[in-house]
Amino acid sequence: MEASDTLKQLLNVFWLRPETALWREIDIRTMSAFEMRSPSLDLGCGDGLFSFIRAGGELDVSFDAFRSVSRMDKFFQNVDVFDSYDENQSSAVIKPPKYQIDVGFDCKTNLLKKAGQIGLYGTLKQGDANKPLPFPEASFNSIFSNIIYWLDSPQSVIAEISRVLKPGGTACLMLPNITFPQFSFYKQLYVNGGDDRWRFLEMLDRGRFSDNIRQAKPLDEWQAMFGQAGIRIERHHYHLSKLTIQAWDIGLRPLFPILLEMSRELPPEKRIVIKAKWTEIMRTFIEPLLEIDRTLPGNEDPAFHCFELRK
Numbered sequence: 001m002e003a004s005d006t007l008k009q010l011l012n013v014f015w016l017r018p019e020t021a022l023w024r025e026i027d028i029r030t031m032s033a034f035e036m037r038s039p040s041l042d043l044g045c046g047d048g049l050f051s052f053i054r055a056g057g058e059l060d061v062s063f064d065a066f067r068s069v070s071r072m073d074k075f076f077q078n079v080d081v082f083d084s085y086d087e088n089q090s091s092a093v094i095k096p097p098k099y100q101i102d103v104g105f106d107c108k109t110n111l112l113k114k115a116g117q118i119g120l121y122g123t124l125k126q127g128d129a130n131k132p133l134p135f136p137e138a139s140f141n142s143i144f145s146n147i148i149y150w151l152d153s154p155q156s157v158i159a160e161i162s163r164v165l166k167p168g169g170t171a172c173l174m175l176p177n178i179t180f181p182q183f184s185f186y187k188q189l190y191v192n193g194g195d196d197r198w199r200f201l202e203m204l205d206r207g208r209f210s211d212n213i214r215q216a217k218p219l220d221e222w223q224a225m226f227g228q229a230g231i232r233i234e235r236h237h238y239h240l241s242k243l244t245i246q247a248w249d250i251g252l253r254p255l256f257p258i259l260l261e262m263s264r265e266l267p268p269e270k271r272i273v274i275k276a277k278w279t280e281i282m283r284t285f286i287e288p289l290l291e292i293d294r295t296l297p298g299n300e301d302p303a304f305h306c307f308e309l310r311k
């Protein structure tokens with residue numbers, strides 16, 4: 001699948017949150033050389049949509065990531081509105097992924113149920129990645145994870161990843177650079193600036209930088225952690241420029257509850273027509289941003305590391 005086809009799929013799935021599609025497309029491009037060799041693990045798979053699209057899967061135009069959400073009235077109180085499952089929803093897969101992932105692991109049962117509908121994972125396992133991983137040592141040839149920075153101790157989870165990797169096994173980890181929190185409007189203006197006029201940015205942050213994003217480190221610190229865990233860096237890429245992070249930081253987030261409500265009022269056939277026009281416009285704005293991100297403008301270091309590691 002061409003990268004632009006993955007963008008089309010990402011926009012189909014995240015149309016009301018194009019900033020998510022932008023970020024994910026950059027992730028997919030950055031990790032393009034990484035191969036998920038069986039037995040494989042998606043550590044923190046969530047609803048699996050990212051890995052499904054990365055694997056070349058396609059979903060029907062009637063499908064989006066917002067079909068099953070709940071507690072939207074608590075959106076600005078940091079509730080995870082995606083942590084919900086509607087058992088009446090049928091699978092929308094129109095093209096299966098090109099490869100399977102043996103195990104998807106996450107702490108949220110509802111997300112795992114959604115992940116069970118897309119035909120990507122052999123097994124789905126619920127558990128807490130802050131605890132030792134529930135797999136014997138040397139279980140996997142490949143591991144992907146973009147959740148380590150949500151966890152309490154990156155050192156412990158990296159040691160666990162090393163333990164469950166087979167000798168010679170590989171891992172692709174997305175980890176924040178030291179710059180990442182500094183690019184957030186909430187951190188920069190309200191937390192660091194200490195100016196109460198920016199308190200409203202708590203509603204924009206929605207717990208991301210205040211709670212979820214716990215670890216941000218420069219290259220040498222991550223490198224030292226991998227060394228201690230007995231894994232070495234095979235490839236390292238920086239990605240996600242300040243501009244991209246700031247576009248993502250706002251995106252359509254403030255309007256999301258009302259956009260969702262409006263989209264739900266549309267009859268299904270009208271919704272598909274509007275969605276097609278919507279995603280085409282978003283594509284026009286996102287494609288140049290992708291190119292700008294690739295050339296990483298400005299003096300700032302990018303926000304993320306993508307590490308490809310080998311045990």
Ligand SMILES: C[S@@+](CC[C@H](N)C(=O)[O-])C[C@H]1O[C@@H](n2cnc3c(N)ncnc32)[C@H](O)[C@@H]1O
Pocket residue numbers: 043044045046047048049050051105106107108111127128129130146147150151
């Ligand atoms: C940003 S999402 C990424 C999900 C998926 N990998 C993706 O790219 O869409 C972070 C995921 O980490 C999971 N997570 C957070 N803390 C966790 C923990 N302690 N143990 C297992 N999963 C956790 C969340 O449930 C969520 O699905």
